Amino acid sequence: MSTTIESSRFGRVEIDPETVVEFPEGLIGLEGSRYALLATDAASPFLWLQSLDDPALAVVVTDPHRFFTGFSVELDDEDAARLGLDDATAVAVYVTVRASPAPEDFTANLRAPILVWSGKAYQIINRAPGCVLRAPLFHAASPEPEPAC
Amino acid sequence: MLRITRRPGERIILGDNVVVEVMEIRGQTVRIGIDAPRSVRVYREELWLEVKRENEAAAQAAGAKLPELPPELKGG
Numbered sequence: 001m002s003t004t005i006e007s008s009r010f011g012r013v014e015i016d017p018e019t020v021v022e023f024p025e026g027l028i029g030l031e032g033s034r035y036a037l038l039a040t041d042a043a044s045p046f047l048w049l050q051s052l053d054d055p056a057l058a059v060v061v062t063d064p065h066r067f068f069t070g071f072s073v074e075l076d077d078e079d080a081a082r083l084g085l086d087d088a089t090a091v092a093v094y095v096t097v098r099a100s101p102a103p104e105d106f107t108a109n110l111r112a113p114i115l116v117w118s119g120k121a122y123q124i125i126n127r128a129p130g131c132v133l134r135a136p137l138f139h140a141a142s143p144e145p146e147p148a149c
Numbered sequence: 150m151l152r153i154t155r156r157p158g159e160r161i162i163l164g165d166n167v168v169v170e171v172m173e174i175r176g177q178t179v180r181i182g183i184d185a186p187r188s189v190r191v192y193r194e195e196l197w198l199e200v201k202r203e204n205e206a207a208a209q210a211a212g213a214k215l216p217e218l219p220p221e222l223k224g225g
Contacts, residue, residue, distance in 0.1 A: 025190065029201025030208065059207045082187040096207035109203040111196075123204075125196065133199050 008056040021121040028123055061094040064108060067137050073113055074128040083122055092116040107134035
């Protein structure tokens with residue numbers, strides 16, 4: 001059964017149940033636990049995590065692997081045990097994006113990625129070295145390759 | 150805020166199953182041990198606040214359109 005919400009950004013949006021993810025622990029500092037992953041522009045690398053509890057709340061996310069080739073996620077033992085994840089679980093990873101008027105000022109939060117599997121999502125602290133809170137998304141101006149994360 | 154004075158080795162119990170122990174005091178630094186069920190997430194406050202700030206910033210992209218990127222900056 002599909003849900004329809006009145007998003008303050010997108011107007012009336014029909015939510016495909018396939019896109020709904022439940023955050024049992026919420027997103028850090030944000031309200032609500034049910035979100036939908038909306039791809040409003042198939043050509044864009046960005047998606048919206050639209051809250052189903054608060055139509056005014058939508059968070060820009062992207063797939064970090066598109067921008068950071070060496071990106072990886074390392075959980076600490078407590079998180080790994082709590083989430084029950086092992087290497088065999090197919091997990092999709094998203095990172096929040098801080099947008100800006102100038103594209104070169106866009107940053108992604110590699111320190112607290114969002115892991116999605118089986119309709120559940122968790123924002124966790126990434127222990128992989130070099131994963132910073134505000135990693136520049138575009139580094140065309142820099143000839144140096146990005147660090148591993 | 151409840152204020153409690155503790156010495157190294159002494160503990161505080163929160164609810165039924167969270168134990169906080171003052172392990173060591175050295176100068177300006179206090180080592181704290183926390184024993185809590187897995188379902189209780191523990192963060193350093195400054196990191197929690199920084200992640201909250203990034204989440205809020207990601208929620209503030211104005212308008213319905215996703216950020217526009219010039220072609221040369223598209224991720225590849």
